[in-house]
Amino acid sequence: MADLKTNIAGVEFKNPVLTASGTFGYGVEFADFIDLNRLGGFIVKGTTLHAREGNAYPRLAETPSGMINAVGLQNKGVQYFIDHIYPKLKDYDTNVIVNLSGSCVDDYVTGAEMLNQLDKIPCIELNISCPNVKAGGMGFGTQPKMAEEVVSKVRSVYNKPLIVKLTPNVTSIAEIAKAVEAAGADSVSLINTVLAMAVDAEKQRPVLSTVTGGMSGAAVKPIALRCVWQVYNAVQIPIVGLGGIMNATDAIEMMLCGARAIEVGTANFIDPTVTMKIIDGIDDYLERHGCKSVSEIVGALKI
Amino acid sequence: MKKNMTDFRVVENLSLTDRLFLLKLTPADGSPIGDTRPGQFVEVRVDNEPKVFLRRPISIHRVLKAKNEMWLLVQKAGNGTNRLATLKSGDLLNVVYPLGNGYTLTDGHVLLVGGGVGIAPLLETGAVLKANGAQVTYLLGTRSARDLVELEQYREVGEVLVTTEDGSTVEGLDCQKGFVTNHSRLRSGAFDAIRVCGPGPMMKALAKTIADWPEMQKPHYCEVSLENKMACGLGVCLCCVENTQSGHRCVCSDGPVFDVKELKW
Ligand SMILES: Cc1cc2nc3c(=O)[nH]c(=O)nc-3n(C[C@H](O)[C@H](O)[C@H](O)COP(=O)(O)OP(=O)(O)OC[C@H]3O[C@@H](n4cnc5c(N)ncnc54)[C@H](O)[C@@H]3O)c2cc1C
Numbered sequence: 001m002a003d004l005k006t007n008i009a010g011v012e013f014k015n016p017v018l019t020a021s022g023t024f025g026y027g028v029e030f031a032d033f034i035d036l037n038r039l040g041g042f043i044v045k046g047t048t049l050h051a052r053e054g055n056a057y058p059r060l061a062e063t064p065s066g067m068i069n070a071v072g073l074q075n076k077g078v079q080y081f082i083d084h085i086y087p088k089l090k091d092y093d094t095n096v097i098v099n100l101s102g103s104c105v106d107d108y109v110t111g112a113e114m115l116n117q118l119d120k121i122p123c124i125e126l127n128i129s130c131p132n133v134k135a136g137g138m139g140f141g142t143q144p145k146m147a148e149e150v151v152s153k154v155r156s157v158y159n160k161p162l163i164v165k166l167t168p169n170v171t172s173i174a175e176i177a178k179a180v181e182a183a184g185a186d187s188v189s190l191i192n193t194v195l196a197m198a199v200d201a202e203k204q205r206p207v208l209s210t211v212t213g214g215m216s217g218a219a220v221k222p223i224a225l226r227c228v229w230q231v232y233n234a235v236q237i238p239i240v241g242l243g244g245i246m247n248a249t250d251a252i253e254m255m256l257c258g259a260r261a262i263e264v265g266t267a268n269f270i271d272p273t274v275t276m277k278i279i280d281g282i283d284d285y286l287e288r289h290g291c292k293s294v295s296e297i298v299g300a301l302k303i
Numbered sequence: 304m305k306k307n308m309t310d311f312r313v314v315e316n317l318s319l320t321d322r323l324f325l326l327k328l329t330p331a332d333g334s335p336i337g338d339t340r341p342g343q344f345v346e347v348r349v350d351n352e353p354k355v356f357l358r359r360p361i362s363i364h365r366v367l368k369a370k371n372e373m374w375l376l377v378q379k380a381g382n383g384t385n386r387l388a389t390l391k392s393g394d395l396l397n398v399v400y401p402l403g404n405g406y407t408l409t410d411g412h413v414l415l416v417g418g419g420v421g422i423a424p425l426l427e428t429g430a431v432l433k434a435n436g437a438q439v440t441y442l443l444g445t446r447s448a449r450d451l452v453e454l455e456q457y458r459e460v461g462e463v464l465v466t467t468e469d470g471s472t473v474e475g476l477d478c479q480k481g482f483v484t485n486h487s488r489l490r491s492g493a494f495d496a497i498r499v500c501g502p503g504p505m506m507k508a509l510a511k512t513i514a515d516w517p518e519m520q521k522p523h524y525c526e527v528s529l530e531n532k533m534a535c536g537l538g539v540c541l542c543c544v545e546n547t548q549s550g551h552r553c554v555c556s557d558g559p560v561f562d563v564k565e566l567k568w
C-alpha cells in the first residue's frame with residue numbers, strides 16, 4: 001500500500017479524497033453506505049450566517065452526463081450548525097470542513113469568526129463562487145478586487161487554514177486564484193458549478209425556477225481539469241480539485257494536473273459508496289506506477 | 304432501517320399494458336431483502352443508456368419475503384423508464400434502498416386512493432395494513448377500465464372501487480364514471496384514514512374535496528405521496544423540496560409521504 005497521506009496548508013489528510021459541499025449533506029446521511037472515517041475528509045453543506053430557504057422548486061435539470069441545480073444554498077445558518085450539527089460530527093476520525101458562503105462581506109466575516117471557535121473543524125472552505133445566490137455568492141469570485149477584499153477580511157479573523165472555492169465562470173481563473181493567494185488564502189478549491197441552463201421545448205419554458213443554475217457531473221470534468229492546470233501554473237498554494245470526478249481515474253487525472261486533494265460531488269448521488277472505490281483505485285494506481293506516495297503524482301503531468 | 308446499495312437480478316419483466324410493466328427482482332447474491340416500509344421507494348441505476356445520468360426513483364410495489372422478491376411497477380415516461388422496460392430475466396439492476404419515510408400505518412378502515420402508476424406503492428401498503436388487522440378499501444382512478452392492472456392482486460387485499468373518465472366498467476366492481484373525487488363511496492364518516500398516491504392534480508382535487516371533513520382534524524388522517532424530481536434520494540442535494548408549513552422539506556427524506564395538512568396546496 002502506497003502512502004496516501006496528503007497535506008493542505010498544514011492540515012493532514014489520511015488520503016486525498018474529500019467530498020464536495022452540497023453533495024454529501026452532513027456526512028451522516030452516508031453512514032449506512034461507507035465508513036466516514038476512511039475519508040480524507042468531508043465538506044459539509046454550504047452554510048451562511050443566517051438561515052436561507054433556498055430557491056423555489058424545480059431546482060434540478062438532468063443533462064447529458066450531468067445535472068444543473070438551482071438549490072440556492074438552503075441551510076439553517078451557522079449558529080444552527082454549531083448547536084445541532086457540530087456535536088454530532090466532532091468525534092469522527094476525519095477532517096470535517098465547513099463550507100461558508102455569504103451575500104455580503106460582513107456575513108462572511110461574522111460566520112468565519114464563529115466557526116473559528118470550533119476546535120474540531122481544522123479549516124474552512126470559503127465559497128465565493130455559488131452561482132445560485134442573487135446577491136454576492138459568485139459575484140465575489142468573478143472580480144479579483146472583490147475576491148481579494150472578502151478573503152483578506154476573513155483572513156484577519158480566521159486563524160486556521162483557509163481554502164477558497166473558485167468559480168469557473170470567469171475569463172481567467174488563474175487571475176482570481178492569484179488575487180486570493182495574495183489576500184492570504186492557504187489553498188484554493190476548484191471548480192464550483194458551471195453556469196448553465198436547461199429548456200423544456202414543449203412547454204417553451206426554462207426547466208429551473210431560477211432559469212439558470214450550476215452544472216456538475218461527468219460533463220464538466222474537462223473544464224475542471226483545464227482550470228486546475230491553469231491555476232497550478234499560476235499559484236504556489238495547494239489546490240483541491242473537483243468537478244465531474246466519477247471514479248479513481250478522474251481523480252488521478254485531476255491530481256496529475258496539480259490537485260493535492262480532490263473532492264467527489266455529484267458522483268455520490270449515483271453511487272453512495274464511490275468515495276471508497278476512489279480511495280482504493282488511487283492506491284492501485286500508485287502501486288501499478290511504482291509510486292511510494294500520492295504526492296508523486298501531484299502536478300506530474302508530462303507536457 | 305439501514306440503507307444499502309444492492310445488485311438485484313431480474314426474475315421476470317412482465318409487460319402489463321403498452322406503458323406499464325412489472326419488474327420482479329431478487330438480490331443477485333441471494334441475500335435476503337432488507338426491511339422496508341410501505342410507501343418507501345428505491346433509486347435504480349439505469350445502465351447502458353447514455354442519455355440518463357441520475358438514478359430514477361421508483362416505489363416499492365410489493366415485497367414477498369417468502370420468495371425473496373421485490374416488485375416494481377413502472378410506467379414508461381422517458382429515457383430511463385423506457386430503458387428499464389427492456390430488462391430481461393437474468394439482467395442486473397443496481398438498487399439503492401429503502402428510501403423515504405413511508406405511510407403511517409393505522410388500524411380501522413383505511414381507504415387507499417391511487418391514480419395512474421400511483422397505485423404502485425398501494426399494493427404493499429394494503430397488504431401490510433391487512434396483515435396488521437386493518438380493513439382496506441381501494442379507490443383507483445383511471446382514464447379507462449382497460450388501463451387497470453393487477454386487479455386480482457388488489458382484490459386479494461380489499462374491496463376495489465374504481466372511477467373511469469370514459470365511463471367504462473369492470474365486471475364485479477363498483478365502477479363509476481368520473482374522477483376519484485366523484486365516487487359515491489368517498490364520503491365523510493366512512494373511513495378511519497386515507498392514503499393517496501397519484502398525479503398531482505388528482506391528489507390536490509382529493510385534498511380539496513375532503514378538506515372540510517371533521518376527521519381531517521385527526522393527525523395523519525390523509526397522507527399523500529409526492530413525486531418531486533430527485534437527484535440523490537438521500538436528503539443531501541436539496542433538489543426535491545416541497546413547500547410545507549415548516550418551510551422547504553425534502554420529498555426524498557422527509558417524504559415522499561406527507562400529511563396533506565403539512566403541504567401548502
Ligand atoms: C418517490 C417516487 C416514487 C415513484 N414511484 C414510481 C413508480 O412506482 N413507478 C413509476 O413508473 N414511476 C414512479 N415515479 C416516477 C418516476 O421516477 C419517473 O417517471 C421517472 O423518473 C422518469 O424517468 P425517465 O428517464 O423515464 O423520464 P425522463 O426522461 O426523466 O422524463 C420524462 C418525463 O417525465 C417527467 N418526470 C421525470 N421525473 C419525474 C418525476 N419524478 N415525477 C413526475 N414526472 C417526472 C419529466 O418531466 C418528463 O416530462 C416515482 C417518483 C418518485 C419521486
Ligand code: FES
Pocket residue numbers: 532533534535536537538539540541542543544553554555556
Ligand atoms: S433528491 Fe436530493 S435531497 Fe431529495
